[in-house]
Amino acid sequence: MANKKELNVEEKLRAIYSLQLIDSKIDEIRNVRGELPLEVEDLEDEVTGLSKRLDKLNEDLENIDNLIKEKKNNIEDHKASIKKYTDQQKNVRNNREFNSLSKEIEFQELEIQLAEKHIKEMKASLEGKKAIVTETKERLASKENHLKHKKAELSDIMSETEKEENFLLSKSEEFRGKIEARLLEAYDRIRTNVRNGLAVVSIERGASAGSFFTIPPQTQMEIAGRKKIITDEHSGRILVDSALADEERQKMEQLFSKM
Known part of the structure; x- marks a missing residue:
């Protein structure tokens, strides 16, 4: 529990976005099985x-x-x-x-x-x-x-x-362990309520990924500042800036290559 409290906002955003990438990979595997x-x-x-x-x-x-x-x-x-x-x-x-x-x-x-x-x-x-x-x-x-x-x-x-799913599930648990309970509950709730399971998305071309609603420049600056956790007023998803998202995606690609 002490480690969770020590995370600053940027670390929380990195952890929650990495968790999203891992969980999305698990979703892909399960979608292959389909029905x-x-x-x-x-x-x-x-x-x-x-x-x-x-x-x-x-x-x-x-x-x-x-x-x-x-x-x-x-x-x-x-x-x-x-x-x-x-x-x-x-x-x-x-x-x-x-x-x-x-x-x-x-x-x-x-x-x-x-x-x-x-x-x-x-x-x-x-x-x-x-x-x-x-x-x-x-x-x-x-x-x-x-x-x-x-x-x-x-x-x-x-x-x-x-084998891949078990590896990813263990990594998902590992990252969940880094995130405070309240943020994790919000993440799980959003994932349940959205069709594609994306609770955390990056800013792309001035809008949250997969959305056509433009985010005001001031809000985009606040998101890029990584000083507080901001959600999309239209979808409720947690927002991260594109630079952070790219960095975490590269880290996760290295992790996925070990599967």
Whole structure:
């Protein structure tokens, strides 16, 4: 903390601009990856979802198959009952007993018809689900293949950039350690709020870099004097003079060459 308090304004400006150059380099590396990590994550979620769906469909197929077997067994039981009641009719003593057994036979026949109807419906459902299973398997295989290629692509990019990024991250932390907390908070807040992540910019042709708004000559002189930290009234970015920016860029280019 003592080192942070000892920095004068110019040293603060140099440290914060160097940090910006390092963080912008990290942004470049991450932009090379683009949306690839998110694509891989989304594909992994899709593969997981399709796998779970396939498991559930296969479970449904097994349950329907078991129900069909159960209904077929019930039909055999009903047929056995019909045979039993038919045999009993041969030995009845009166019409009342005969009619009672006839009703039992009729009931069993109705149960068979109902079971056969259910079997027919379940077989149709089974065929429908089998078609969905086939389609889901094809989609899963396609997504798994796509995921495999995307992972390989990401792995290649990561192997190319990981070392550079880790080096830059360590340097970013090193420079952050030189900057007082309040200035660092402002830097992080501005970086979050601007599209290109540039919280610190230099003066170019009388305007802040990337802006068309001219900075008054008096303000430009104050910025060049490096006696206080000045922000752009239009964008809120911290401003540094072009000479300081050139000097720090040269230092950072030497640093980047070590990657």
